[in-house]
Amino acid sequence: MLLIVLMTVAQLPVALRQLLVVLLGHQNTGSFATAGVASAGCGIGLAVTAPLVGRLLGRLGARPVLLATGLAHLLALLGLAFTTEPVAFVALATVAGLSTPPAVGSGRAQLARLVAPAALARAYAVNAVGQEVLYVGGPLAVTLSLLISGPTAALLAFAVIGSAGLLGMVAVLPPREADRQPRGKGSALPGQATRRTVVGTHIGYMMGIGAMWVLVPAFATTVGHPDQAGLLVTIWSVGSLAGGVLLASRGRPGSPATAYLTMLGTLAATSVALLLPRNVPQMAVALAVFGLALAPFLAVTDEILARSTPAVRLPETYGWLQTAGQLGIAAGSATSGVVNDHLGNTWAFLVVVGALGLALVVALSRRRTLRLPSAAPQAETVGSAVPAGGSGFGRDDAG
Known part of the structure; x- marks a missing residue:
């Protein structure tokens, strides 16, 4: 539960980033066209690097990847807050997308290690609820912050809160496992x-x-x-x-x-x-x-x-x-x-x-x-299965 809460908080600036980039882009550059291109740059940057960062998570472990991307992302957001030149604004927004911390992907993968198979569906359901709370309450929080301070302060506040959540994730993650990512091209993976x-x-x-x-x-x-x-x-x-x-x-x-x-x-x-x-x-x-x-x-x-x-x-x-x-x-x-x-x-x-x-x-x-086979590839890493006839869906997942 603590991991789900922290990964949700860490995702806050990412979830609200494109909305804030549009508002801030118009304020700083005076152009909705620039704001729209910058917002698109965020999305494209995330799409390009998400699998690559995910692979690094498997090879290097969560802590170094989360810390490195979190720092780069925070610096890009800080730069956005004070940039008024259109080309620089779009470039920084793209960097923010490229350096998006893999908080959600890393957290989901950790849930598969920390939670027994019989409880995994409920764990991911709770995570989905957390994400929905973020997307329901996030825009309301942006609206309130805009009334109080404007888009610059809002972006800075959410960037700091998200960074705190990311550091919390790093602190609670278990030690890195000893296994290594399979290498070799063409080998069929389970x-x-x-x-x-x-x-x-x-x-x-x-x-x-x-x-x-x-x-x-x-x-x-x-x-x-x-x-x-x-x-x-x-x-x-x-x-x-x-x-x-x-x-x-x-x-x-x-x-x-x-x-x-x-x-x-x-x-x-x-x-x-x-x-x-x-x-x-x-x-x-x-x-x-x-x-x-x-x-x-x-x-x-x-x-x-x-x-x-x-x-x-x-x-x-x-x-x-x-x-x-x-x-x-x-x-x-x-x-x-x-x-x-x-x-x-x-x-x-x-x-x-x-x-x-x-x-x-x-x-x-x-x-x-x-x-899914009765013994999924994750079986060795997620913990012991709940005996058949146990609570929840133990009978269904007893394998």
């Missing part, structure tokens, strides 16, 4: 087919999420209430938060593969309802229902990767998942914006339906790769 399925599916899933970030504000504007866009996004996140809390308290339904396909199918089915609303209250209901399966799907995704990936490769795998997510978000945002402008907001939600439907088709066509 669970490779599973990882390909999950990462490929994740691109479609995140394409739908990227489209939502464009289409929800567009819907609010279309129905004449642009000021309600933030409320709708918050309701969507609260729905996801509720689903994560339910999974953490009740447990995963069935095997990891069954839960994965069920959650993804639920997302695809409930996304169809997004085509129906004609006013803000109706959309609020549709978003709350659509959000229910979001956090549970991500939690089961994390569990499947943790149970199918050798321990030293797990941080790199989470890095590839982040890269896939950034690609999906970019594709979804760009596609939905074009469709919204040419066909209208209602039809544009078909981008969400289509992306999630495609993700479901990929997952179903490769569903055999999602079935």
Whole structure:
């Protein structure tokens, strides 16, 4: 629990970075164009380095990588706060993206080592809840800080808080394990087919999420209430938060593969309802229902990767998942914006339906790769399994 709290705090400046970069970029340079390019630089930088940093985690251990990237990221954010020249601002924003500390990837990998297999699903559900709290409360904290001090002080405050959380993570991490990352090209690693399925599916899933970030504000504007866009996004996140809390308290339904396909199918089915609303209250209901399966799907995704990936490769795998997510978000945002402008907001939600439907088709066509063996590669590093018949889902994970 302490690790989950600290990794959530460490993620704070990363989660709010692109919003703050846009606000700060406009304030410092006077140009939304510069602010937009700088925000894109953050995302591209993260997509490029996430797998590489993840590999370094496996080879060097978490502490040196977290400390080095944390220092570089903090310096880049400090530079952003006081830079007014457009080219320099974009360059520093890109450096901030490139040096993003792998707090979440490292923390997820550590959970797979610290938590017994039978409790892993709940651990990842609690982590998903923490991330949702961050994305629900973060924008509100930014709004409050802007009213008090402005974007410069807000960026500095969140950078310092995030750095404190990162140092806390470094302090509580267990000693580095003695195993080493496998080298050698072409050797088949356990669970490779599973990882390909999950990462490929994740691109479609995140394409739908990227489209939502464009289409929800567009819907609010279309129905004449642009000021309600933030409320709708918050309701969507609260729905996801509720689903994560339910999974953490009740447990995963069935095997990891069954839960994965069920959650993804639920997302695809409930996304169809997004085509129906004609006013803000109706959309609020549709978003709350659509959000229910979001956090549970991500939690089961994390569990499947943790149970199918050798321990030293797990941080790199989470890095590839982040890269896939950034690609999906970019594709979804760009596609939905074009469709919204040419066909209208209602039809544009078909981008969400289509992306999630495609993700479901990929997952179903490769569903055999999602079935985990009774002795997953992580079994030697995550601890003893709970005996069959134990609490939670002990019977399901007794292997």
